[in-house]
Amino acid sequence: MWRWLTSLRMRLTILLVVAGVAGALIYAGVSRWPVPQVLHWLRTQEAFSTHASSAGVYGGVLISLVVLLPLALWLAGVVMAPVSRLLRALEGAVASYRDGDFSFSIAASRRDELGQLIRMHNALGQTLREQRQHLVQRELLLDTVVQNTPVALVLTDAIGRVAYANIASRHLFNNGRSLQGMDFSQLLAAGPDALRQAVESGEDALLSVEMDGGEETFHLSQRAFRLQGRPHRLQLFRRMTRELSRQEVATWKRVIRVISHELNNSLAPISSLAHSGAELARRGDVARLPGVFATIGERANHLHGFIAGYASFAKLPAPRLAPVEWPPFLDALALHCRFRLLAEAPERPGIFDAVQIEQVLINLIKNAHEAGGDEDEVSLSITQAGRDLRIEVADRGPGMSETVLAQALLPFYSTKRAGTGLGLALAREITEAHGGRVLLANREGGGLRVTLLLPQATPR
Template sequence: MRLRSLEVRLAVLLAVAALTGALLYIGVTHWPLPQILAWLHEGLKRSMRAPDRTDAVIICAIILLPLSWWFAHIVMQPVKRLLRALEGAVASYRDGDFSISIAVHRSDELGDLIRVHNELGQTLREQRQNLAQRELLLDTVVQNTPVALVLTDANGRVAYANIAARHLFNEGRSLSGLHFATLIADAPEALRKATEGSEDALFSVEMDGSEETFHLSQRAFRLQGRPHRLQLFRRMTRELSRQEVAAWKRVIRVVSHELNNSLAPISSLAHSGAELARRGTIERLPGVFATIGERAKHLHGFIDGYARFAKLPTPRVAAVEWKPFLDGLALHCSFQLHGHAPTQPGWFDPVQIEQVLINLVKNAHESGSAPEGVTLALTQVGHELRIEVADRGPGMSEAVLAQALLPFYSTKRSGTGLGLALAREISEAHGGRIALANREDGGLRVTLVLPQSAS
C-alpha cells in the first residue's frame, strides 16, 4: 500500500476527526470547560450550572460540523479539480482536439489516472497524425492517378473528384457540389447510358477526333452512414491496343510454328518424291504422296479451326429436348450421365453447345482419366442451367488454370489452344460463363452456366 494513496489520506483524516471529536467531548464534559464555568461562577457571583451530557453533545456538534465540512473539502478538492479537467479534456476529444494534457503531478490514484489520461491523449495525437499523413498520401495518389474518380452522394452531387475527373468532365475546373447527371447531360450517349446503369461497363466515345475506349467501374457503399456511389473511368484504348498487338503476335507465332511443322516435311517429301521419280523408283511415290496429303489435311484442319473461331456465328437459341440432345451427343463421345436431366427443356443453340461439350469430354478423356470417371451433370438452378463435365485426371496447376481459357494457350504439343477458348466464346455469346476448378478428390471440373428462358 502506498503511504500517499487516497485511502491512506482518508484514513488519516478520519482518525484526526475522531480524535478531535473525542478531545472536544472530554474538554466539554471534564476539562477544561467545567473548570472555566466554575471559575466564572466564583468570580462573577452568578449562578451557572455545569453542562450535562446533552449540552455537551450539542456543543460538540456545533464545533464538529464546520470541522467536518473543512475535512471533506480537503479530501474532495483534488477530486473535483481532476473531474473538471477530465470534463474539459473529453469535450476537446469530442471536438477532435487531442492536444489537451492535464498538468497535475500526484503520487496517488488520481496521479495514476492523470498519467493514463495523458498517455491516451499522446496515443490519440500520434494516431491522428499518422492518419492525417496516410490521408495526405492517399489523396496525393488518388489525385494524380490517370483513372478519373467521381464520388457522388445520395442526391447525385459530386462529393469528391480527382484531377483526371476534373479534366475529363469539366475542363479542369472543380466538380464539388455539382450534379453529376447535369454535368454529363451533353456527353456522348454511350457514356450517359453506362453511368445510368449499376454494373461495370466498357464503352467508346469520340474524343479529340479519335475514338477513346473507357472501362467504367461502379460501386455503391455507405460513407458516414449515408449512401454514396463511386465511379472509376479508366482509359483503355492504349491497353486494348497493346493487348491486341500481343494477341496478334501470339497468333503469328502459333500459326508460323504450325505452318513450319507442316510445310517443312511437305517440302522435304516433295523433294524426295521428285528425286524418286527422276530415278524411276515409282513404287515409293504413293507413300510419299499419302504423307503429303496427310500433312496438308492436318494443315487444312488447323486453318479451319482458326477460321471457325474467328467467324463464330450468333447463337440461334431455341428450346432443346434433353433426350434427343444427349443421344446425339453420345454418338460423338462417351460419358457417364451423373444424376438426371432436368424436366424442363434447355434454352440454347444446340449445335454450338454440342460442339462445346464434345471438346470438353474429349479433353476429359485425354487427361488420362479412366473412361468411367468422365461424367456429365445437368442442373437447373433458378433461371440458370449448370452443365458440368468432370474427370478423374491429374487436374491443372494454378498457373495453367489462370491461362487455360486464353486463346492459343495449350499444354499439348499438337494443341491449337482453341478448344477451351471456343467454349468460353460460345458460353459468353449465350450470356453465360465458364469456369474451371480442380476437384477436391482428384480431377478437373469444367462448369458451363447458361441463362434460361424465364417462360
C-alpha cells in the same frame, strides 16, 4: 514506503482518524468535561436556572453540531478538492477531444492515485496526438496517390452528388474543373450514351466510346458501400485503349507465330513429298506414288482443318437463346462423345444456344478423354445454381499447374504438341457471349473440373 504514505488512501485514512478523534473529544467534552460543569454552574445561578435546566441536554447536542459541522465541511473540502479539480480538468479534456483537439494536457505534481491517473491521461493525449499526426500524413499520401492516378475516380453520395473526384475524373467529365457537389447524372447525360448506360446498369463493364475524334475503351468498376453511416457509390473509369492495343499486337504476333509454325510443319513435308513423287515418276517407280499422294493428302487435310478452326473462331455468330429440353439435348450429345451423367438434369429447360453449347461440351469432353485418366471417370453434371445454370465436365487426369490454369483460356495457348489452343478459348468465347463465364479448377484426388456458368435470362 514514501509512495504508500502519500497515497490517496493513506490521506483519507488520516482524515478519518482526525474526524474520529475530534468526535471522541467532542463527546467527552459534552458528557464528561467541561460541558457538564458549565451546565451545573448555570443551574446554580438564579437568573438562568429555569432556562439552563431546560436546555442542558439539548444545549450539549447543539454545541456538538456547531463544532462538528464546520469540521466536517472542512474535511470534505480537503478530501474532495483534488478530485473536483481533476474532474473539471477531465471535463475540459473530453470537450477538447470531442472537437478534435488532442493538445490538451493536465499539469499536476501529485504522487498519489490521482497523480497516476493524470499521468496516464497525459500519455493517452500524447498517443492520440501522434496517431492523429500519422493519420493526417497517411491521408495526405493517399490523397496524393489518388489525385495523381490515371484512373478517373468519382465518389457519389446517396442522392447522386459528387462527394469526391480526382484530377483524372475532372478532365474526363468537366474539362479539368472541380466536380465537388455536382449532380453526376447530369455530367453523364452530357457525355456519351454508352458511358451513361454503363454507369446506370450498376455493373462492371468494358465499353468503347467516341471521344475527341477517336474511340476510347474504358473499364468501369462500380462498388456501393457505407461511409460514415451513409450510402455512397464509387465509380472507377480506367482507360484501356493503350493496354488493349499492346495486347492486340501481342496476340497478333502469337497468331502469326502459331500459323507460321503450323504452315511450315505441313508445307515442308508436302514440298519434300512432291519432290520425291516427281523423282519416282521420272524413274518410273509408280508403285510407291499412291503412298506419296496419300501422305500429301493427309497433310493437306490437316492444314485445311487447322485453317477452318481459326476461321470458325473468328466468325463466331451471336448466340440464339431458346429453351432447350434436356433429354433430347443429352441424347444428341451422347452420339458425339462418351460421358457419365452424375445426376438427373433439371426439369426446367435450359435457355441457351443449343448448337454452340453442344460444340463447347463436345470439345470439353474430348479434352477430358485426352487428359490421360480413366475414361469411365469423365463426368457431366447439370445443376441450377440460383439464376445461373451450372454445367461441369470433370476428369481424373493429372490436372493443370498454376501457370497453365492462368493461361489455359487464352487463344492459341496449348500444352499439346499438336494442339491449336482454340478448344478452351472457344468455350470461353461462346460462354461469355451468353453472358456467363468459364471456371477451371483442379479436383481433389487428381483431375480437372471445367465449369460453365450460364445466366438463365428470358429469351428475346
